[in-house]
Amino acid sequence: MTTIPDHTLAAVVRAFGEPIGIEEVPVPPTVEAGGLLVEVVACSLCGTDVHCWEGSLALDIRLPLILGHEMVGRIVAIGEGANVDSVGQDLRIGDRVIWTHSFCGRCEMCTRKRPAMCLKRTAYGHVSMQEWPYLMGGFARHSYVLPGSGRVRVPDAIPDALASMASCALRSVVNAVEQAGRVGPEHTVVVQGAGPLGILATGLFAQAGAGRVVTVGAPAARLQLATEFGADEVISLEDTPDPADRLARVREATDGLGADLVAEFSGHPAAFAEGVEMAGLGARYLVVGQLGSGTTPIAPGTITKKNLTVIGSFSGDVSHYHKALTVLERYADRLPFDRLISGQYPLEQVNDVISRMQAFQEIKPVLLPAATS
Template identity: 85%
Template sequence: MTGTGVIPEHTRAAVVRAFGEPITIEEVAVPPSVEAGGLLVEVVACSLCGTDVHCWEGSLALDIRLPLILGHEMVGRIVAIGEGAGHDSVGQRLRVGDRVIWTHAFCGRCRMCTAKRPAMCLNRKAYGHVSLQDWPYLMGGFAQHAYVLPGAGRVRVPDSVPDALASMASCALRSVVNAVEQAGRVGPEHTVVVQGAGPLGILATGLFARAGAGRVVTIGAPAARLELAGAFGADEVISLEDTPDPAERLARVHEATDGRGADLVAEFSGHPAAFAEGIDLAAQGGRYVVVGQLGAGTTAIAPGTITKKNLSVIGSFSGDVSHYHKALTVLDRYARHLPFDRLISGRYPLEDVNTVITRMQAFQEIKPVLLP
């Protein structure tokens, strides 16, 4: 190892041993040394994502082996640096004590990695989804320590970015940055409709507004989240609670666009029915970027609508290390323009993990953070 602090023999972690059952706080072994290219970090903040809740419930359309440590949206302070890992993925020097965020681990040799699409790596090791029984054990953020694999990209966190927001950058914001990038140019002539007023939808509202969209309309609920979407730059919000009929929501969008529909629709809701609605909301020649549809749910659509409208439908999944870096840059440069801190709905000790999961299920949190 090229640099090391004190490596403990064990660390505390929140462990899932049965889907839907209370999570237990346990002592977990820490690897005594760090391999070449790897890092050992002390987790300073781990924000919760809806995927964490779905994984705990056992409702993800993935093969998940228990037991595991949840958490894939985190920031850590470096404890030990493996040989050859003295710089991050964008060339910045790393030292013990620096904060970093990191990607899932990619193999670098499969078809998708070769095509420079590592987020689609066929051999990906995803944090928060790897069994605790597999070395190096510490593959989730709901713990006091985590292990950064050699195949994981990593980016040093600027001093200007607080822990909770840096954590959010490692999943929620990097996914939005990737989606906005894939959606293509927006300008003053464009109306953008954002489906969903969760953390991703609110962040997307802000980024589309800052990118220069002429009008941003955010659809979602509850009212408090729509108010926050307005603070992030939404010109109009449409409440699912006040306007439960999709036909009425379509009429509202048509009213705002002289009957054309949205030039760009961005789906961040996660509800399968939103996909069919998004197709209807899009204007002729419009674009539809789909981000939230990670579950196994289905919905009925009229495929001919895509053809007759000449729509471009774009799937956007996760992000590569460049999007992690850009997410940190967004937090640094837009800090005076977008109220990122208002997305952080609570800070909790690791012992409160079950309470936080329950509150997430009940939509009582936007972006809670565990402080292990």
């Protein structure tokens, strides 16, 4: 029988924008029915983690908190009735899992529409650590999986760092590509953004059979990686700073018609208006990266006159976590997923890692809380 520790180590945010301290945090002594206690073996960093630490998210964030929402954990304790994951696989002590935010399962969004839009959603990395069960973030040696959180066992062949990435970045892209609908050899897809989501989307659209994929972003190293994931052409924001010139490049690549699908993963509000211009007549515009409170001017008549379909895509439900793991297995020999992992660090280096992300020196860094000395 595994002994549950009284306390665990966690990186705790007590003031926005201030250095994060490593503290001892209480561990729930028992696990409720449907819940799990896990040892966090890897937690990759998301741009949202940085924005949350900065205090710039348009969300109700209550301090102090433990950041981190894309993690993989090894099961330490299993609550009653929690010995099977959300897709019917048996769970045992020592298995690795990824898990969703917690959904109520009873509201209209959960029962009739999209569980990821749950009206009573509890989000990991955004909940005060002063509230039970305390361990609601991945920047900690242990985490608590709530009964309302979907969970999926990680196949043995998938490394910890990639499994961690699957629990947010890749599941969001899988959901977005699914919502975008079919792409085929007759379609040109423009991907706005060369961060982890944009690069992953480049790869999935290429694997889906798009005739041409154009990725717009910076810096050069990320655009090179986008090429390795299947981009047929890249447009550098650094080399082509004028939006009019970028639009001309897209029109040149599409015989003047514009893209059949534009997928926004950049997070910059100004990218929305630019993406609308890049889209051709009757095109689809997929918006994924816009989670902040920024605004941008746009002529809404452009959407009407082009007969555009605008699709918003947010997060993902447990099916997308499972599909993300399947993508990692199925495309392991086609897409260089490991190239996205820019570094692996002990929990104590969390402040350095966040600084490196702010300076665009990391694509997808990973913290290894369980390896903390």
